[in-house]
Amino acid sequence: MRPKTSRVVRVKTSLSSPERLLASTAVLRKMVEAGLLELTGAADPAEAWSRYLLPTDVVGIKVNCLGGRDMCTRPALAQATVESLQAFGLSPHRVLVWDRSSRELRRCGFSLNKQKKGEHLCFGTDEKGIGYEKELTVYGSLGSLYSTLLTRHTTAMINMPVLKDHGLCGLTASLKNIFGALHNPNKYHEDRCNPFIADAYSVPFVRKKHRLVICDALLVQYKGGPSFHPQWTAPLGSILLAEDPVALDSVCAGILDRLRARNGLPPIEKGGGVPAYIRTAADPGHHLGRYKSEQIDLREKVLQP
Amino acid sequence: MDRRDFLKTAAGGACLLSLSNLRFGFERGSPVAAFPGPDAAWAEAPEALHEASYYEKRGHKEIQCHLCPRECIVGDQERGYCGARENQEGTYYTLVYDRPCTARPDPIEKKPFYHFHPRSMAYSIATPGCNMNCKYCQNWEISQVRPEQARSFLLTPRDCARQALDLGCLSVAYTYTEPVIFFEYMAACSLAARKAGLNNVMISAGFVKEQPLRDLLPHMDAVKIDLKAFSDRYYREVCRGRLEPVLEALKIIRQAGVWLEIVYLVLPTMNDDPKEIQALCAWIRKELGRDVPLHFSRFYPTYLMKNLPPTPVHTLERSKEIAHTEGLQYVYIGNVPGNPGENTICPRCGARLIHRTGYNIRIEALRGGKCSQCGLTIPGVWGNRPNKAAS
Numbered sequence: 232m233r234p235k236t237s238r239v240v241r242v243k244t245s246l247s248s249p250e251r252l253l254a255s256t257a258v259l260r261k262m263v264e265a266g267l268l269e270l271t272g273a274a275d276p277a278e279a280w281s282r283y284l285l286p287t288d289v290v291g292i293k294v295n296c297l298g299g300r301d302m303c304t305r306p307a308l309a310q311a312t313v314e315s316l317q318a319f320g321l322s323p324h325r326v327l328v329w330d331r332s333s334r335e336l337r338r339c340g341f342s343l344n345k346q347k348k349g350e351h352l353c354f355g356t357d358e359k360g361i362g363y364e365k366e367l368t369v370y371g372s373l374g375s376l377y378s379t380l381l382t383r384h385t386t387a388m389i390n391m392p393v394l395k396d397h398g399l400c401g402l403t404a405s406l407k408n409i410f411g412a413l414h415n416p417n418k419y420h421e422d423r424c425n426p427f428i429a430d431a432y433s434v435p436f437v438r439k440k441h442r443l444v445i446c447d448a449l450l451v452q453y454k455g456g457p458s459f460h461p462q463w464t465a466p467l468g469s470i471l472l473a474e475d476p477v478a479l480d481s482v483c484a485g486i487l488d489r490l491r492a493r494n495g496l497p498p499i500e501k502g503g504g505v506p507a508y509i510r511t512a513a514d515p516g517h518h519l520g521r522y523k524s525e526q527i528d529l530r531e532k533v534l535q536p
Numbered sequence: 537m538d539r540r541d542f543l544k545t546a547a548g549g550a551c552l553l554s555l556s557n558l559r560f561g562f563e564r565g566s567p568v569a570a571f572p573g574p575d576a577a578w579a580e581a582p583e584a585l586h587e588a589s590y591y592e593k594r595g596h597k598e599i600q601c602h603l604c605p606r607e608c609i610v611g612d613q614e615r616g617y618c619g620a621r622e623n624q625e626g627t628y629y630t631l632v633y634d635r636p637c638t639a640r641p642d643p644i645e646k647k648p649f650y651h652f653h654p655r656s657m658a659y660s661i662a663t664p665g666c667n668m669n670c671k672y673c674q675n676w677e678i679s680q681v682r683p684e685q686a687r688s689f690l691l692t693p694r695d696c697a698r699q700a701l702d703l704g705c706l707s708v709a710y711t712y713t714e715p716v717i718f719f720e721y722m723a724a725c726s727l728a729a730r731k732a733g734l735n736n737v738m739i740s741a742g743f744v745k746e747q748p749l750r751d752l753l754p755h756m757d758a759v760k761i762d763l764k765a766f767s768d769r770y771y772r773e774v775c776r777g778r779l780e781p782v783l784e785a786l787k788i789i790r791q792a793g794v795w796l797e798i799v800y801l802v803l804p805t806m807n808d809d810p811k812e813i814q815a816l817c818a819w820i821r822k823e824l825g826r827d828v829p830l831h832f833s834r835f836y837p838t839y840l841m842k843n844l845p846p847t848p849v850h851t852l853e854r855s856k857e858i859a860h861t862e863g864l865q866y867v868y869i870g871n872v873p874g875n876p877g878e879n880t881i882c883p884r885c886g887a888r889l890i891h892r893t894g895y896n897i898r899i900e901a902l903r904g905g906k907c908s909q910c911g912l913t914i915p916g917v918w919g920n921r922p923n924k925a926a927s
């Protein structure tokens with residue numbers, strides 16, 4: 232039977248310097264694995280991964296590079312996850328770290344790897360021979376071509392966004408990260424991206440391949456996003472994990488609102504609450520998850536370095 | 537805007553301190569007709585960066601574009617709705633300057649212009665992107681993609697004019713996608729074309745702000761506007777645009793004295809209500825005049841509108857009838873080759889002035905812009921020489 236609540240795990244570390252944390256794959260791997268254990272109740276990370284993946288899967292880790300080197304999914308977090316996946320038994324060439332373009336990945340500090348054996352793959356949709364589907368996917372308000380990295384080249388998706396304020400829709404975390412798989416995200420910024428984001432995440436192959444969100448909230452942009460503005464960042468030193476992207480985004484909305492209140496700023500959504508697209512994602516027409524706080528089982532873990 | 541200012545627009549950054557030209561070197565490709573799918577074969581090609589015009593810096597690296605009525609507010613590293621303009625570190629760039637994805641000679645009737653140099657050819661260029669998203673767009677594979685997702689090639693404004701001349705064209709047409717989104721390139725090409733003794737014609741949805749339009753019009757010889765419907769709701773729901781700015785643009789074009797024709801694509805059950813057609817025609821007669829040619833064009837299912845049948849021909853004929861009843865004098869039926877509604881008929885004596893079957897055009901009772909039977913002056917730009925001599 233489906234549980235009545237969605238579990239979201241926030242793992243914090245007491246490591247004081249964000250620079251040290253961002254550079255430390257070992258600490259980040261511990262955070263990922265601690266979060267996985269809390270999320271699944273499994274005895275060890277391999278068992279936790281086995282709840283989501285098969286060793287025969289080709290796993291796409293969808294990162295978010297739009298904000299540039301200073302405000303992207305940190306390469307060290309992706310690397311920590313890759314190492315954990317390899318310990319679970321996935322061979323390196325079955326893991327692909329991807330986003331819209333190789334140029335953006337490189338700019339964010341990811342090491343591109345299109346074919347070298349023994350290392351995980353890392354490249355963008357714009358690589359020759361990849362590109363977008365030729366057939367439009369039409370769903371609700373959406374008419375888009377999806378990246379073939381999602382539709383053809385991977386069998387499972389780990390959604391790895393970075394938590395940021397977003398001037399046009401309130402916040403960007405897991406749900407909005409799917410825009411990076413579309414050929415025309417610029418067409419969906421009207422009406423606070425609603426219902427476009429929910430529609431984009433609802434198409435059958437996205438639902439089927441979505442397994443887990445690991446959200447980078449190590450350094451959070453609480454105003455001025457999605458681009459980087461150092462004066463409005465907060466070193467949270469956290470990652471969040473959930474199966475339910477709606478619940479995770481709802482928790483993220485609370486985090487941003489608290490940071491904003493602390494800095495004398497209004498909530499991301501006029502009058503408070505979660506942005507409209509998150510509510511839409513939870514409605515009966517989309518059914519992507521839960522956003523109400525009473526439906527979310529939020530667990531916090533503090534990791535001592 | 538005077539000619540010097542317009543030149544600045546063509547050179548980029550007209551509304552701001554001018555920046556040095558940031559274009560990078562790029563392999564010259566062959567300017568052949570291209571209609572590629574968005575297969576992103578352009579991955580590692582250097583970008584075509586050219587500072588945009590008509591935008592404002594708002595601080596914290598944010599900009600606001602004032603080229604079209606969307607007035608996108610765009611953060612650093614983001615793009616506007618059209619996808620053809622990008623904010624980089626607080627400076628706004630057009631990504632499509634001198635990078636058309638299509639360049640080829642077409643009959644002017646294909647645009648369609650029926651009262652502008654009939655039987656002449658127009659060198660037709662387009663770059664990827666559009667500031668609307670019509671659910672029935674025939675050219676969505678270039679209009680609804682980002683520049684890097686279409687195969688483009690380098691074509692400088694001078695080369696554009698030279699190609700047009702070499703191919704025996706009388707005009708350069710800015711067409712296929714939405715030329716407003718490649719405004720700077722269109723501006724530069726229009727200057728080069730004029731200099732070469734060519735006409736400039738724009739085929740647009742008219743979803744453009746007043747100032748850029750006024751700045752552009754002195755350099756245009758003819759404009760065709762796709763009026764999508766006469767209902768704001770349709771504009772918002774089917775095209776993701778708005779009606780009012782388009783009506784304003786039509787008035788401005790007419791007042792500027794630039795030759796104007798209007799196309800109305802008739803979608804069954806969506807914008808074909810006789811009352812809507814009647815209101816549209818009454819508005820045209822009152823605000824633009826009875827002699828503006830109006831083309832009722834047939835829809836074929838495509839893109840996101842595959843659930844509708846093609847427009848029944850009798851719906852087009854009924855619309856034409858309504859327009860005549862409302863007093864419009866030059867009303868056509870488009871996309872129905874061989875239909876008598878393609879022909880130009882003298883509104884006074886009924887003589888057939890121009891006979892058309894698709895792109896087979898025969899001038900009949902039209903001599904020197906007049907009906908050869910009754911002598912009525914027929915509005916339009918006739919003959920086979922460019923409008924304005926090279927300056």
Ligand code: SF4
Nearest residue numbers: 601604607608616618
């Ligand atoms: S031209 Fe493009 S960027 Fe500018 S307002 Fe229009 S859609 Fe937005």
